[in-house]
Amino acid sequence: MKRLLVLSGKGGTGKTTVSSSFIEFAQARAIADCDVDAPNLHLITKMEVKPEVSDFMGAEKAVINPEKCIGCGQCAEYCRFGAVKSCGEVYQIQDYACEGCGICEYVCPQSAVIMKDDVAGRQELYKGETVFSTAALKMGRGNSGKLVTAVKLAMLKAAPETELAVVDGSPGIGCPVIASMSGMDLVLIVAEPSVSGKNDLERLIKTAESFQMKMGVCVNKWNTSPEKTEEIEEWCNVQGIPFMGKIPYDKEVLKAVNAGKSVAGVDCPARTALLQIYQNVRNELKYNKNKKEIIVMKIVVAAMGKEVAGHFGHCENFIFFETEENKIVAENSVPNPGHRPGFLPNFLADHGAEVIISGGMGGGAVDIFNERGVEVIVGAQGDAAAAVEAYLKGELISTGSICHEHEHAHECGEH
Ligand code: SF4
Numbered sequence: 001m002k003r004l005l006v007l008s009g010k011g012g013t014g015k016t017t018v019s020s021s022f023i024e025f026a027q028a029r030a031i032a033d034c035d036v037d038a039p040n041l042h043l044i045t046k047m048e049v050k051p052e053v054s055d056f057m058g059a060e061k062a063v064i065n066p067e068k069c070i071g072c073g074q075c076a077e078y079c080r081f082g083a084v085k086s087c088g089e090v091y092q093i094q095d096y097a098c099e100g101c102g103i104c105e106y107v108c109p110q111s112a113v114i115m116k117d118d119v120a121g122r123q124e125l126y127k128g129e130t131v132f133s134t135a136a137l138k139m140g141r142g143n144s145g146k147l148v149t150a151v152k153l154a155m156l157k158a159a160p161e162t163e164l165a166v167v168d169g170s171p172g173i174g175c176p177v178i179a180s181m182s183g184m185d186l187v188l189i190v191a192e193p194s195v196s197g198k199n200d201l202e203r204l205i206k207t208a209e210s211f212q213m214k215m216g217v218c219v220n221k222w223n224t225s226p227e228k229t230e231e232i233e234e235w236c237n238v239q240g241i242p243f244m245g246k247i248p249y250d251k252e253v254l255k256a257v258n259a260g261k262s263v264a265g266v267d268c269p270a271r272t273a274l275l276q277i278y279q280n281v282r283n284e285l286k287y288n289k290n291k292k293e294i295i296v297m298k299i300v301v302a303a304m305g306k307e308v309a310g311h312f313g314h315c316e317n318f319i320f321f322e323t324e325e326n327k328i329v330a331e332n333s334v335p336n337p338g339h340r341p342g343f344l345p346n347f348l349a350d351h352g353a354e355v356i357i358s359g360g361m362g363g364g365a366v367d368i369f370n371e372r373g374v375e376v377i378v379g380a381q382g383d384a385a386a387a388v389e390a391y392l393k394g395e396l397i398s399t400g401s402i403c404h405e406h407e408h409a410h411e412c413g414e415h
């Protein structure tokens, strides 16, 4: 699974228009909205399943017990954030202004102040055929970077098998943007063809560069300023940042956005441009930062939980390991769907297996894997991930031992 992050230097540049179109073009089944201050991707994804909802706990906030408060005002005097206000004869905390420093608790002579965990936001995870992770931060709450990380991890943990995960990021260069970058394969920056748009783009690129992110740039509403668009394109070329394309101003985009639809479903010039940019992005995702093709491989281990199974057909589960440049980048365990003659090898090959690792395997299954061009490694044991790592280092050699006994052959799914 490749992970694409869509960002912009400021709000309103068309970032979500690009993200939502890419989601439809790719039929992406792993989606996240990391714009936790102003999430809006849900308006287009329109998930039909009910979400799993959880509270996001932020920093502690102060709370005054009015029963104990004698109205001495010391808490207000010492609070450097102006978060304590008098309310009749007692004092109250304005929770949006409280920074949780705890001074008011320390100075209160009546022990009327207590520090309490604060619900800083709400996280939602939709788990249908598509996994969609999103969240909204409450007014004045910090920790947006922490929440972005939680949103992204929730998506990755629940993501089904899919070629592309699309993450709609936050605008700007703040904490949530930085948090959204880790683990992404490519950052696509949507820029606006204006003086401030170019300035925002440069700031964002500088930020992404400091995290060694691979990037691409596209310009939205390019025909509102062809000169600035050309300037941005030339600047990207000089910087060695791939320019992915430009989207024209198109009234159909506005209509689609107002109808809560993705532009991918509307026949218009903006869609044509977006599709071209999408194809350029997909192509770019095949290469690493040094322009070398990324070697990806899908390795499956027949397993008992997390351990390599002794017998292929009777394993509990199959763990699909995705590897890139000889490193494991993702893993996904699926239960054994049950062995029937010739079924499992074809099932795994159909799901993209290029290598199968097992303890033992029947000769019939080996033959089918060979016919399907899947490399068979038998004789493995121990931790499944460790076996894959050993294979990637060239240290896991197949013993080639095939189960020939009738009962073994049956166990191994040979027939
Ligand atoms: S310091 Fe304590 S008692 Fe005094 S106003 Fe504040 S909460 Fe009330």
Ligand code: SF4
Pocket (backbone or CB within 6 Å): 061, 062, 075, 078, 079, 080, 081, 082, 083, 084, 093, 097, 098, 099, 100, 101, 102, 103, 104, 105
């Ligand atoms: S915890 Fe700190 S910021 Fe919050 S009300 Fe008390 S003194 Fe002010």
